[in-house]
Amino acid sequence: MRATLALMQSRLDDSPHLLRLGRLFSETVLIEVDGAEYYLTFRDGHLAAIAEGPSRKTPWRFALRTDADALAQFWQPRPRPGFHDLFGLVKIGRGRIDGDILTLVKNLRFFKEFMALPRTAPQPEETA
Amino acid sequence: MTFEPVTGRYLTVTVQGRRQRIYVEMAGTGTPVLCLHTAGADTRQWRHILNDAELTATHRFFAFDMPWHGKSLPPEGFQTEEYLLTTDAYIETVLAVSHALGLDRPILAGCSMGGRIALQLAALHADRFAGFIAIEASDFQPAWYDIDWFHRPDAHGGEMGAALVSANISPHAPDAERWNTLWMFMQSGPGVFRGDLSFYTRDDSLIGRLARIDTTRTPVHLLVGAYDLTCTPEDARRTAAAIPGATCTVMDELGHFPMSEHPAGFRPFFADALARMKVADHV
Numbered sequence: 001m002r003a004t005l006a007l008m009q010s011r012l013d014d015s016p017h018l019l020r021l022g023r024l025f026s027e028t029v030l031i032e033v034d035g036a037e038y039y040l041t042f043r044d045g046h047l048a049a050i051a052e053g054p055s056r057k058t059p060w061r062f063a064l065r066t067d068a069d070a071l072a073q074f075w076q077p078r079p080r081p082g083f084h085d086l087f088g089l090v091k092i093g094r095g096r097i098d099g100d101i102l103t104l105v106k107n108l109r110f111f112k113e114f115m116a117l118p119r120t121a122p123q124p125e126e127t128a
Numbered sequence: 129m130t131f132e133p134v135t136g137r138y139l140t141v142t143v144q145g146r147r148q149r150i151y152v153e154m155a156g157t158g159t160p161v162l163c164l165h166t167a168g169a170d171t172r173q174w175r176h177i178l179n180d181a182e183l184t185a186t187h188r189f190f191a192f193d194m195p196w197h198g199k200s201l202p203p204e205g206f207q208t209e210e211y212l213l214t215t216d217a218y219i220e221t222v223l224a225v226s227h228a229l230g231l232d233r234p235i236l237a238g239c240s241m242g243g244r245i246a247l248q249l250a251a252l253h254a255d256r257f258a259g260f261i262a263i264e265a266s267d268f269q270p271a272w273y274d275i276d277w278f279h280r281p282d283a284h285g286g287e288m289g290a291a292l293v294s295a296n297i298s299p300h301a302p303d304a305e306r307w308n309t310l311w312m313f314m315q316s317g318p319g320v321f322r323g324d325l326s327f328y329t330r331d332d333s334l335i336g337r338l339a340r341i342d343t344t345r346t347p348v349h350l351l352v353g354a355y356d357l358t359c360t361p362e363d364a365r366r367t368a369a370a371i372p373g374a375t376c377t378v379m380d381e382l383g384h385f386p387m388s389e390h391p392a393g394f395r396p397f398f399a400d401a402l403a404r405m406k407v408a409d410h411v
Contacts, residue, residue, distance in 0.1 A: 079299055084299050
């Protein structure tokens with residue numbers, strides 16, 4: 001997971017539109033995967049630091065708790081229903097979002113697209 | 129220069145004693161079909177159906193922007209009002225527009241809140257329509273979010289609304305149409321999405337009315353996308369099961385805005401739904 005987060009950090013820096021969307025976002029977000037904690041500190045839209053837990057001292061604004069298999073499915077080019085969106089993971093019982101939800105919603109497009117950065121683009125479909 | 133075959137006109141109707149200037153788009157020849165958009169959006173969601181050469185060869189489609197939406201202005205005095213859509217106002221608006229257009233028992237096709245009101249009309253005013261296509265429609269959906277998020281002075285309700293509803297768009301949707309669909313939510317007027325959601329997430333009056341829908345006189349067909357988190361296939365199946373004779377099709381690769389997010393994927397399901405409405409011609 002640490003390597004994936006580093007990849008996301010790098011892809012974020014290479015995504016000018018995300019940096020523009022997140023330019024006012026300077027918060028710490030907790031990502032918990034199978035109980036392992038990762039504290040992501042964003043500054044002006046950049047992922048400035050990734051700190052592994054556990055920690056009872058690190059304040060965070062909101063948290064996404066899920067499992068590695070759910071994230072692997074979320075990162076598929078065309079995920080199955082429910083695995084296609086962060087709120088889908090919550091809906092099917094494979095994710096939980098805690099904390100200051102309003103801050104998440106105010107920055108929802110930025111955070112959703114950040115979380116989807118490991119996803120590879122799907123091949124174009126043949127359409128009837 | 130080649131224009132699209134879609135024509136846009138304005139008409140004025142009176143709803144609950146107030147004048148409403150309504151924008152209507154139309155295209156095609158044949159059986160009339162009145163199309164209703166979702167919450168927080170407008171008639172542009174139907175752009176591909178109104179441009180479909182084959183479907184418009186046998187059907188005349190009408191789609192209109194609800195008051196406060198798209199190119200329909202809010203009513204006079206709106207500046208001091210809180211917009212909250214109600215079932216009664218919604219029903220009266222659809223009936224008034226259908227009457228003003230001179231439609232004789234059109235098929236009613238609505239998506240999301242438009243599908244909800246289509247089922248209300250099937251229960252309460254079936255004599256005014258030939259059949260009902262209820263897309264991403266269910267008996268009742270309480271909100272899992274706070275609808276007040278979408279109308280506040282410190283954030284852009286449209287951008288937040290678009291980010292939220294993107295959860296309901298299928299990953300099979302072409303990227304261009306995904307973003308065209310989201311753009312409408314981004315453009316939605318302040319408080320309009322919230323006011324629509326008030327109707328959609330708080331009024332459960334349809335539940336007790338479903339059993340009175342007579343599908344022997346007016347067919348009811350439900351369409352639901354597998355990627356719809358708001359109205360899930362389970363929600364649509366439950367709703368269809370409560371309407372004797374109603375049918376329901378799950379669209380595996382589509383989401384909550386099928387006609388807009390994935391036009392090519394939606395088209396065969398919609399053509400099938402229109403064909404199912406034809407039995408009404410013989411009643």
